[in-house]
Amino acid sequence: MDAAAQLVSRIQAWGQELSFSQIGVTGVDLSSAEPGLLAWLAQGFHGEMDYMASHGLKRARPAELIPGTLSVITARMDYLPKDTPHGWQASELARLERPDEAIVSVYARGRDYHKVLRARLQKLAEKIAEAVGPLGHRAFTDSAPVLEAELASRSGQGWRGKHTLVLNREGGSMFFLGEIYVDIALPPSEPVSEHCGACTACIGICPTQAIVAPYQLDARRCISYLTIEHAGPIPEDLRPLMANRIYGCDDCQLACPWNKFAQRSPLADFDPREGLSGATLIELFAWSEEAFLRRTEGSPIRRIGHERWLRNIAVAMGNALRAADDLAIRAALGERTSHPSDVVREHVVWALAQHCDQAPVVERPV
Structure with a gap:
């Protein structure tokens, strides 16, 4: 084994010590991904995420984003809470049968993953620098124009599922991704073959039909996008399809057979906070801004x-x-009919009208 390969083995061992599930390496030539990225942007599937377009092809060109980059080290970290029970997918889907319960996406019930991964990626970079000397590097986790899923799949972390997320045979898709761009050449990891076969469970379950074709996601219809990235009024035709999902949506992952292999995280960071799992809509709607913060x-x-x-x-x-x-939900909504925000008031009025057979047309604020 040559020195570079030995270094990769050491990096993988250090990654394991830092609670990463897997470490991979890939090169910086992502040119074959550029046509797909451009086509996705041209169709407007990125919605209001203007940053997806503003960076142009830097997203697919690591050496342009961070000059001097020769290799990309990829990392994934499982995030299912450690006490997640067997049959958790069915348990999560059952929340939809309790319409007065607020559903927060599993990944968001604990500590901010940006903070958790970024700190550990930085520690990993420091260990590499101790071994090789001065190291030009930059760590990312969902925080810059980086083609994370593309880099992950090229470095053997898994394959792209039809929902566009990365799937791993031993870990499903319930994991976060992170990267370290480095200015040293490292041997790339072997990519893995895809194992979705004829399965279309993720496409069939999507509440808003946001997965418009295998491997194509129209973010403008995705509940995760609508509840997190989208500002202003939510399109009225999509509101009934959101059910009681208030932050994100896990349905495509809950339907995926590979997630029966999803791993529990050993980190307490991803354990659910009080109030973010099983809380009622009324409880969370009562939070003042101070309480929310x-x-x-x-x-x-x-x-x-x-x-x-x-x-x-x-x-x-x-x-x-x-x-x-x-009546309790109607009363809670009534408390917000004079909220200073036009957006909040408009959605409250819409919500109050839903107990009627015919909801009135509500003029959206300009």
Whole structure:
């Protein structure tokens, strides 16, 4: 084994010590991914995520993003809480049968993954620098124009599922991805073959049909995008399809057979915080802005702000009223009819109308 290969083995061992599930390496030539990226942007599938287009092809050109980059070290980290029970996929889907319960995506119930991964990637980079001397590097985790899934699949972390997420035979898709761009040449890891076969479970279960074709996601219809990235009013035709999902959506992953192999994280960081698993819509809708900021400190949820939080919950409350008229939910919504935000007020009015057979047309604020 030559020195570079030995270094990769050491990096993988250090990664394991830092609770990463797997470490891989790939080169910087992603030119074959550029046509697909350009086509996706041309169709407008990125919605209001203007940063996806503003960086142009730097996303597919690591050496342009960080000059001097010769290799990319990829990392994945499992995030299922350590006490996740057997049959957890069915348990999560069962939350949809309780329309007064707020559903927060599994990944967002604990500490902000950006903070967890970035700190550990930096420690890994420091270990590499100790071994090789001065090291030009930059660590990322969902924080820059990086083709994370492409880099992960090229470096053997898994294959791209039809929902566009990376799938791993031993870990499903319930993991985060991170990268370290480095200015040293390392031997690449072997990619793995895909194992989705004829399965289309993820496409069939998507509530809003956001997976418009295998391997093609229209973010503008995705509930994760609508509840997190999208500002302003949520399109009215999509609101009933959101059910009681108030932050993100896991349905395509819950339907995936490979996630029966999803691994539990040993880290307490990803254990659910009080109030973010099993809470009622009424409880969370009552949070003041101060309470929201306090309860979501260090959480990925904080980035959407109190206004979008209330907007999302109002939609879920309207959907709950459609399932069964509930005086307590109507009363809670009534408390917000004079909210200073036009967006919140509009969604509250829409929600209150849902217990009627015919919801009135609500003029959206300009």
